[in-house]
Amino acid sequence: MPHHAPAQASALGPDFEFDQVLAQLVERADHMQRSHHRLRDLIRVNNDLTSNLDLETVLRKIVEIGVELVHAEYGAMGVIADDNTLEQLITVGMDDATIALVGEMPQGKGLLGALIDDPSPVRLAEISDDARSSGFPADHPPMRSFLGVPIRVREQVYGNLYLTDSRNGEFTADDEELAQSLAATAGIAIANARLFEDSLYRENWASALAETARLLIQDDDEEHLGFLMGRVKDLADAALVAIARVSSSGEDLIIDRAVGAGAEEMGAMSFPVDGSASGEAVRTRQPVLIPDTCAQDFGFAQRSELGPAMTIPVAMGSGVGGVLIVARLHGSPVFGVRDLDMGTSFASHVSVSIERAESRMVRQRVALLEERSRIARDLHDHVIQRLYATGLSLQAVAMKLPAEAAEDVTGQIREIDASIAQIRQSIFALNRDSQVTTVNLRARVLEIVDRVETQEATGLRPRVTFLGPVDLMADATLTDDVAAVVTEALANVQRHADAQKVDLVISAAAGQVTVEVTDDGTGPGASPRLSGLANLRARAEGHGGSFELLPASGGGTQMIWSVPA
Template identity: 50%
Template sequence: MTSGEEHDAAVEDLVSQSRLRDLIRVNHAVTSHLDLDTVLRRIVEMATELIDARYAAMGVIGDDGGLEQFIHVGMDEPTAEQIGHLPAGKGLLGALIDDPRPVRIPRIAADVRSSGFPAHHPPMDSFLGVPIRVRSEVYGNLYLTDSRSGAFTADDESLAEGLAATAGIAIANARQFEESQHREKWSLALADATRDLLSDDDGDPVMQLLQTVLDLAEADTVSIHRRDEQTGSLVVDLALGEGAAALQGSRHDAAGHPVAEAISSRRARIHDGGGLMAHSALIAPFVGSDHPGAALVVSRCATKGAFRPRDLTMVSSFASHVGVALDRTEARRNRRRVSMLEDRSRIARDLHDHVIQRLFATGLSLQATASGLDPGTAARITDHVQEIDGAITQIRQSIFAMSQDVERAASSPRGRILAVVNRLGDHMGRRPTVAFDGPIDLLTDPDLARDVEAVIGEALTNAVKHAQASAIDIEVAIAGSQIQVTVADDGVGLGSSPRRSGLANLEDRATARGGGLRIVSGGAGTTIIWTASL
């Protein structure tokens, strides 16, 4: 071997040792993090440094075989914004997804698998791609373009494969850490929920559990769906989150509905967002409770990503607690009904045994007195006796009404309105005041009552969430041929807050019933006046 060849071999050996040291350093930099998003970003950043490429990216493969995430380095933000969308996993990127083996080509444009670049995309020439495996499963791919040396070499490919192997280990560790954090968070919340269920607190355990699930699952809406045994349809009994006021009380055809199918099979499931439910959802039937025909539904819009199986496991555990909370709430309600019936029965006996008898005796005494007086005075006393007789009749009617089952009162329009206010008022510092004017129960049909419930629920939610109101006054009145709902708060006023979007639903309901919506908002406080035809 000549001295020149010896020199070249020595230089090449030094370069190889240097790159090996770089790979060890990069491996340490990647595996020193446990946050998954940070790990993915560091892998891509280290790839450009290790292999000396202008651009690098990682494509995470989703359940549908496409790219679920795309983390890129080297392209500035203005250029990325001009392109406007992430790659869909076509062309060379798709080739690596379909056949997860290293791909190294000197010129992208000359390869038949290339599908070109979108508008505003910077030109790229050489390409190197290697798969990233996590426990034998292809997690995604590492892409590098534009080697600063002109073209990627076999050594570059070996380094990229070494980095991909390290990346697989780092991703597995980060995912395991994330899973443990996720389980710990849900387990702590589940323990708190169990403690709350066993306590004697008079708060609403169902709403507390729904709020916990809404927060932990990073969901948009949490609701309880029930199968109506009489009509066969699905009814949303309770809802919390975005659009809850419009969702609560709504009915849906059970045929082919994923919630109805989950209730029938008594098995929890993940809904992918197609068919009769637009959003991704976790559906967990209440198993082992007195509500077998109901389910907990946790929904999330597409921008937040799909739910994972781990989410379903945790939500299913919470569903059993929600079922117990419903049982407990119903038992508490029954105890209150029994107590109320006992009180009403006692009051009715007291009225009959004491008040009516005394009024009756007074009437007889006045009649006897009137017989010995002049005709004018006798006539006036007779009128008073008739008034006493009318009062006795009204008291007897009240006694009869008090003797009836209070279930009828609870299901009346007034009772349902008060139930909504009580439920939402539990989460307010000061409970809203409610006033009724006119024959509400007589003139309000069930469909209109549901609209009134939704209107009051939406108005209360908006007042507390967006206006930071501390005092809220509600009046429901019959005004001629219309019902009028007035909700006044002392909040910060309407302004240009997102509160307006929630009010659009109220206006739609009013318009559909031949009424209207009027909003009075000054510097402080807002009054919502909603009307509908009877």
């Protein structure tokens, strides 16, 4: 028996070694088969991802494919914002009810933040064993194994792919390698989707720019500013678009027009140029991006519903006359460089539209003045001449009548003369442009008469007469004082005299400028309005002149204010 034992062992040896080799070959074949399947899956993934150019679809597809490839229970894609927090989190594996219970999206702290701070792969058998883990919020599904890999778009980390709870117990090195290969393909797909999205974005802006340019060229008489602002609002996905103009002093910005959220509350709203982001765009003549209007002084009153914004200078004339303000709601994506580029292009169209509108207003004003001049010429050449001829005829008739009748006719002749003076004054009023600031005395007095009549709304219009070269004899200071005297005198007559007729005479003769206001009212008496005339006396004495308040010959009051010119 001892002699036969070695032969038996030798006989068994080759079989045992063959079984070991066969097992190794089977294991290698299985490994090669798995690798082949994974390679085929990667090729399929590459086709799936690179054939789709919608960014939102691509991001979700990356997570879904990652969960499928490494046999994970849950997956997520975290998109990194500029401030190194999670801007977006796309999840796969949790239903809507569970997501609602979990509540607010993670901000990129703990283990999720570890990949943001150090974009290197992380593979854990137990999440809780890692010191960087900060636990899960209430109602969050329990998770054990973890695999996280960064996704790079060119040299920039776009986000991270998170995979949890391997169905095989824990993630292997092969799973990590597969996830990294997926991340590399995902980076290419995201870059392509970004380029496609950017091309669509610029195409939409370019189409809108061409459309508005065509409108501005073809139709010069229509108002296009509202249409332009609406287009900017839609293209920029904004909540509010406004135009603010620089005030005449250059110290404030005044909201000229707004469309969108709260636009009706912003009419004529103003804010200082200094210390505001909108003012910075005016000062530097460069557009300004504002990440959050609540964190940075936007300009107008703080509005909690507004978030990211951009302000773009708008040229008016030879310089910057205002800004185009575009704002989104709080929590919306911030504006980028491409938004600023497109907004700047639209701002030039806004500038052209504003200049067109102002030019159109000037043309309309010129046409109105020309029509007024024609009416004034007709009044002078026809109406006044006929009245003058009628007056002469009545004078001839009066000479043939008895004294009493002649006096009545003479009174009517005086009324005709007064009417001629009034018509001449109306001719002067027709020839002046109410939208242009005037400084001569005659125009200032007429403006005051118009304003007093409108404000008091009594229907009593003073009859105004100018005698002599009043505009030549009154300098700027005297013009201001005469304007104040006329304003005070007419206001007192309107409010206190209970008059039916008021005559205002401004005369310049013998080196004196005199203001006479005569009414047929209740007379001066002891009216409390006398206390309001002290400042008129002071103005007259300041020029070395005089001031009198007398009873009028036919009843009422006569005020005489006279100063040397």
